[in-house]
Structures are given as structure tokens and as C-alpha cells.
Amino acid sequence: MGAGRVLCGGEERTCASISLCSADCAGMDGKKCSVWMFLPLVFTLFTSAGLWIVYFIAVEDNKIIALNVPERKPGSKRPPYISIAGDAPPASCVFSQVMNMAAFLALVVAVLRFIQLKPKVLNPWLNVSGLVALCLASFGMTLLGNFQLSNDEEIHNVGTSLTFGFGTLACWIQSALTLKINLKNEGRKAGIPRVALSAGITLCVVLYFILMAQGIHMYAARIQWGLVMCFLCYFGTFAVEFRHYRFEIVCSEYQENFLSFSESLSEASEYQTDQV
Template identity: 65%
Template sequence: MWTKPVVMPMVLEWAYMGFILGVLRYLQLKPRVRKPWLNIISLVALSLACFGMTLVGNFQLSNDEELHNIGTSMTFGLGTLFCWVQSFMTLKVNLRNEGRQAGIPRFLLSGAVTFCMLLYFALMAQRLHMHAARAQWALVMFFLGFLGTFAIEFRHYHFEIVCSDDQEPPMSLSESFSEVSEYQSDQL
């Protein structure tokens, strides 16, 4: 018996992973870029592309073709924009003198992603769905390869999530009980 493959969880994991990588990359470049709007555009583009991936994963082509295609267009179009902006920023920022080492592969992968995206839409316009699906998966693999190139620069960084309150430090349990008892004695 033939069953449909379950693609949704994998696509949603890729979307989440891409979004986290985009945020980390934004934070990595934030103190070093001369044109912060490029960094912001890159983060917004990848965030919307990841949202498009969730649409692709949640609305299969056979169930809701319109939403699936909107998600595909968002993912491919904005993902491609993200690739080109990050490739450009890699050469400009040149973290630890590794701009060329990371930038050249990123430009090549951006070109491959762009070619696959254009090929996908051209094949879809000709209703060659099987070939378009092949171009789509090639695009996904090139895009994942592009995201993998961030390991070159991330290896030098330590990201830490810190949540703090700028108010006074919390009181100990005994201090809080003494305050409560003082308040209650005032009420009597």
C-alpha cells in the first residue's frame, strides 16, 4: 500500500533552524556593520522566508494549493534575497579576515539558489511539475548548504542568552517574611 510521505515536521524544523541562524547572524553582525539597514533587511527577509516555509509545511500542495504556493514564493524569493545580502555583507564585514573564505562560497551558492529558483518557476509555468520538484529540492539543498557556511564564522563566537532585571536583586525568603509581618502589624 502506498502512503504519502510526511514532510511537514522536517520543513518546520528547517524553518525554526533557519530563523535561529538568522537571529544569531544578525546579532553577530550588529556591532560591526556600517549600514545597519542591510542587516535588518537580511533578518526580516529570512524571518519571512522561514514563515513561508511553515506555510509550505502546513499546507500541502494537494490540500491548499494557493497557500502552499504563497509559502513557496515567500521562501524562495526572500530566501534568495537573504543569501545575496549575506554574501555581500560577508565580504564587507570580513570577520577575522575570513571574508573571502566564507564570501566566495556564499556568492556561488547564492548564484545556484537563484538559478534553481528561476528554473523552478520556469518549469512550473510550463507545467513540468516533476522537473520543477527536482529544481525545488536542489534549491533547498543549496540553501541548506548556504546556511551551513555560517559555521565558518560562528566557530569563533559564544552566544549566551541572559535574562536579567535592572531592579534591585531579589530578597531572601526571610526578608520577605519580615516585610509581610511588618505590613500585617501596621494593619492591626
């Protein structure tokens, strides 16, 4: 395992392996924010744009009905579910790429969010649960993108369950962490919109499965699109906290007198806590 030195708050700290460090950016410039705030925004905008491109390709190729059509007549084109829109090429090619990139960016946001909150939480189980839930939701996205509905329906549905189920759970966990930790006294500023979005997401998930069970597919498809857009908006709210932090990865040659990986991360976390 390689060794590294982590820079936090302007001081150099020694650690083993490649390490991540979050540091408060308030000391940089009161008017400037960390560039990391753009990561969740890029995720939201990129994924939203990609999914709508998939939708318009599918509509143009007469694969699905447009969302604004009042009713779906029996025997007409398929309802505009996201999975159906991305079921056949060329839309499926774009859909796979969008979902793979979205899964990667969501995973990065999840890890950075975990590192950001790690020195702040007294009981880490909630923070760990949030990380695990977001990781499973990200894995579900890869299943959605790479196993189209017509090719392997079972795996595709597993991906849907992971994404919507653990994604909803992660939203509630992050909302609770936001209000509880209150970073930079902005807990209410970011927490209240997240609670509202979490409630909207939960309502959409319930309505989606109810409408699906009753065969009301046009309304179910519209609910699904609204659900996904709420998810993406939720991820975009992480820019509020990310604008105060920078994350650095520094790698250097291994030396035997370096501290162990766990000891160095522990010291780095203590240092961050003292600096807040």
C-alpha cells in the first residue's frame, strides 16, 4: 500500500495510502466557494439532460407515447416509462451511458458526503447507513442501464427496486443528518427543502406502484418522471454544503515510519474537528 501526506487547513499531515481530506474553505476567501460544489450540480444537470434526450429519441422513433398525450388507447404505442424509453437502440445506447455515468457520480458524491460528515457525527451508524444506501442505489442504476427491460426483466426490476428503495431511504437519512449536524448553521436552510423532497419522493414511489398495479400506465409514467426529477434535485442540494469544503487526494512514496492508515485517518479527523 502506498503512502501519502494529507493537506488539511494549510498543514501537512502524514498518512498511509492515498487519502481523502475535507477542509473548511471559509478561510480561503469569504466570497469564494469550493469548486466541489459543482459536482452535485453537474450530476443533476447531466443526468436530467441525458434522460430527456433518451425520452425525445424514443418519441421520435415512435417507441413510446409522448407524456402530454391525454390517454393511451388500447393497442397503441407503449407508455412513456423511462425504462421503456431506453429499451431499444439508439435510445438504449444513450440510456446505458447516462445511467453508468450517473451511478459513478452518485457514488463519488456519496463517499465525499460521508467523509464530510465523519468528523461531525457522534454516532457514526447513521452516516454509515447513508453511505451504504447511496452505494446500493448507485449499483441499482448500473443494473437499470445495462440490463434493458426486454433483455432481462428480472435484473432490470432488481435495479429499479434498489434505486428507488435505497434511494428513498438515503434521502431521509441525509435529511436527518442535515438537520442534526447543522453544518455552518445552515441545517434548516438545506434540511427543510430536503425533508420536503424526501416526502415528495416517498409519495411518488407509493403512487407509482399503486398506479402500476391498477394498470393506469400513463399516470404511472408521469409519476415516475416526476420521481426521478425529485431524486436529481435532491442530489443537487448537496452543493449547499460542498461549497464550504475542499477534498484533496495526495499520494507520496511509502516510508516505514509512517503511521498506519487507520491511525492517520483518525488523526486527520480529529484535526478537522478541532478546526471547525
